[in-house]
Amino acid sequence: MKKSVFLGALTVAGLVAGAASAATLDDVKAKGELACGVSTGLVGFAAPDANGNWAGFDVAICRAVAAAVLGDSNAVKFVPTTGKTRFTALASGEIDMLARNTTWTFSRDVDLKFTFVGVNYYDGQGFMVPKELGVSSAKDLDGATICIQTGTTTELNLADYFRSNGMSYEPVPIETNAESQQNYLAGACDVYTTDASGLAATRATFENPGDHVLLPEIISKEPLGPLVRHGDDQWGDIVRWTLNALISAEELGVTSANLAEMQKGTNNPEINRLLGTEGDLGGMLGLDKDWAARVIAVSGNYGEIFESNIGESTAIGLARGLNAQWKNGGLIYSPPFR
């Protein structure tokens, strides 16, 4: 149960507060919108445009879920969360799901009691240095000053990496990404470290990107994915299979362009099950038959979403790499729709 409360309506909440609470799916349907936690702004993953419409790789997941559940990819209330507020926002029920490049870790899953429904981006921590330093490997960074965002796993990874390699470094602690870019450009630190996707996005904005190199070492595993609260498996399934539908669609060759065609029926039974022309997978989820078709109709399959938000055609220019389909040597893999 959720109430949007302002002033007097406070009372109503106080009075009806009982043990009974609706399932997240019913609740989202009752509200008519999905409250989706996103980043306050991360290049390629979540950002509002001039008209206040959010777009990005994480945002696409929110919109896909809204399309599956409500049939309207605009029926999303984007709640900007910071690294510090994201988990309480989800735990307290302020948001229905979180899609905020959050690393799937043991403690977040088990201790904080969240369900990571999958991975939409395999990231890892890397290093960027000015070319003129002549450094070609992270092993050469002994004694370097390093700009690092505080309060993130990157800080811990960095310490682990340098300790295990018997090297020392001098951290320059910094609060935001923009600040670290400025510090790095101004020469306050020799090295800038964050997730490789972030480094690529940052380098793309430099006036002379060619003056900076990304070192080949990736020192951590950062599987990023959407998450929901423990305790509502039906809702977890919906988000999980929405993500899987996007991934499977790419694998099966269903795109926003040929979707209408495919919906008429194909001779591939898995496509038919996915798009609801055969069987009733949607009904098992508590949705209708066309749910996955609506998901794909929003902005295409996983590959299309990747390309249009962070892929090589964008300023960020990330290669698929680990995030290629398993058939192409990547890790992106959906369980079968059966």
Added chain:
Amino acid sequence: MSQVENREIDRSKMKVSDKVAIQITGMNKWYGAFHVLKDINMTVNQGERIVVCGPSGSGKSTLIRCINRLEEHQQGIISVDGTELSSDLKNIDKIRSEVGMVFQHFNLFPHLSILDNLTLAPIWVRKTPKKEAEATAMHFLEKVKIPEQADKFPGQLSGGQQQRVAIARSLCMKPRIMLFDEPTSALDPEMIKEVLDIMIELAQEGMTMIVVTHEMGFARQVANRVIFMDMGQIVEQNEPEEFFNNPKSDRTKLFLSQILGH
């Protein structure tokens, strides 16, 4: 000392009625462990002019401050016009609006003009219409002889003028009893007279007054009774003639010799 001695005072106008205005019985007061007023008994009739004198620290200010409950007493009974002072807020407010008080340091409200100082309480406490309150205020300002200062602020007036405004402010509430707590002690000598003149006029109109003062000339001419206090007790009280010419107690004698001896 002798600001009013050369003035003709018509004592015949100052009639004392036999109605009791203030009755104090067996009153004791402590400041913490310090016993500041001890077993005070006194009766004030309507129309009486009482001067309370005594060395500093004798409790005379505290005594009159108890009468309108600026200080709380712990034992005994104080009743004003038949209303007993207790912690009942209603009684306190009722008594305060019938008892006017004039302070040593005037205590005018510096953020209000003279006229506003005078009309504030009548408008808010007595609920008098503004026009009427202003008319009354002007009447009393004329009585204290400074109507032309009505629009000024207290800071622009001399000490004597301020004290006269303070008297007028109390009078605007139409009190039946006036308490004066050393009204001239903070004034330059040349201003004392203008304040005492006003007080004499008040006395002649039959106002019940209790005055804490060292102005013995005023006491001699205006008071119908002088009370001498020391160590928190009433040591001696008498008519002024008798009190000054023939004091009974040694303490009174000592006090009078000190205060009149120069």
Added chain:
Amino acid sequence: MSDLSYVRTEMLGEQEPPLGETGILKWARENLFSSYGNGALTIISVVFLFFVLDYVLPWMFQSSWTANSLGECREQIAAAYGEGTDGACWAVIRERYRQLLFGFYPSNLYWRPILAFVLLGFAIAPVLFDKLPRKLLIFSGLFPFIAFWLIWGGTLWTPVGALLGFGIGYLASKFLPSLIGSLGATIATFLLPVIWWVFLYGPIGAAIAVYVGDNNMDSAIAGYEQRIASGEMNAAELVTAKRELKTLQSLPDKKAELAGLEVEAEKLRAALPDYLADVKTPENLPIATSKEDKVAFEKLLNIEGREVGIRDAIQRIYEDVGRIGPMVPVTSDQLGGFTLSILIGITGITLSLPIGILLALGRQSDLFVVKTICVGFIEFIRGVPLITLLFVASTLLNYFMPPGTSFDLVLRVMIMVTLFASAYMAEVIRGGLAALPKGQYEAADALGMDYWQATRLIIMPQALKISIPNIVSNFIGLFKDTTLVMIVGLMDPMGLSNAIRANQAWNGIVWEIYGFIALMCSGSSVSPCHVIPCIWSASFRPDTRVKEHIKCLK
């Protein structure tokens, strides 16, 4: 004739003063070169200024206003001013200034916050200028409710009902003292409005919404149908409109479903064994519960949950259709930019002063309980950094609320900012109170004024006047502190600067946005901070002679 004698035969005419005694030269000599040291400083400053401007001015003016991304900016600047020129990319301001000013407020509704700020001027005017008719003060009092309605929209009942609470308090303070005595009346004056707000305001509002909603339902449905048929909407809008229409049309079904669920739940409840009647959650089930009972219990819980959900959905439909007045609701997450900062700042400023006054008075109270509460509150809040309070607002408060309740984040932040400012305000005012001579209290007492009269008419006007410099600096501080809300994910200008930079087109842009924000801040922060304390101090005057108080502005 001696040598000492002298007679002037001809009077002298006026002569031109020497060059250094007039005009700019005199000014320069006195102000810039009055000594060698000053002269040197002047020259150094000019040289320094030259170097700064030599860098900043070309940067500012060799700029691009028309590009659509940072990269395009660089291309345009390179094309116009030569390769390697460092110029500002003002295009980002052109594209985003609306967002920086209004956040995500719907652009067709910008007139509402603008109107609110214009009306703020009208609300302040009668307090500052006593020549204006006193009746305009009524408007000043109503302004917060009007502003609320303008900015958030929604049903008229929200502001009107809130206002009624104050009306109840006023009536209680006016008529009850004669009936139940002043102490009882004081308590009732505070208690009755609270009872109204907590127990009656919401349900009455809901009932009105249902009544109005039933009347409006048909026309609302027809309106949607007409708009969908008109074909003026784009695809996304069409989807949204159709969904909303479907929601409205589903109301009878939802009601029927709710009725069915209620019957079913009643049946299940009756069938449940007695010892489970008081159990609320599955965790609290007795260990000995049999499997069948457990299943039945979980089924009941499930149905109750659906009941809550449907009731909620029905209420939402009614809130939407049963809205009184033409104001489309705008949710708090659409607030942002300077609108949000000013909103939080002004709310904090205007509310913290009265609350601070009450706290300061409470701290001086003779009543032990009141005093302890006030001291405890003030010292607790002052002992905690604002940022901690904001975290409490954004995270912890939700845990105290009934499960699943989401209490508007902007409102939570406003409450915390107000509480924070109130504690500091209380201490500032206590300073003012302490500076007042005791005689002022005694004089007021001796004139028969009761506590509130004395406080309002005598004590506060003087104490506030003494405190005004400190109050103003507190307010300016508060206004700056509003940028901290970015930490809890609110989109104030600083938060937006981050969001704008997260857009691929503008990633990497820094100085232009900060420069714009700095410009806006220095313009907007000072004036409200100066004016509002004067208003409050003036409102304590029995007879508003504000000229005295306008002095405090200077």
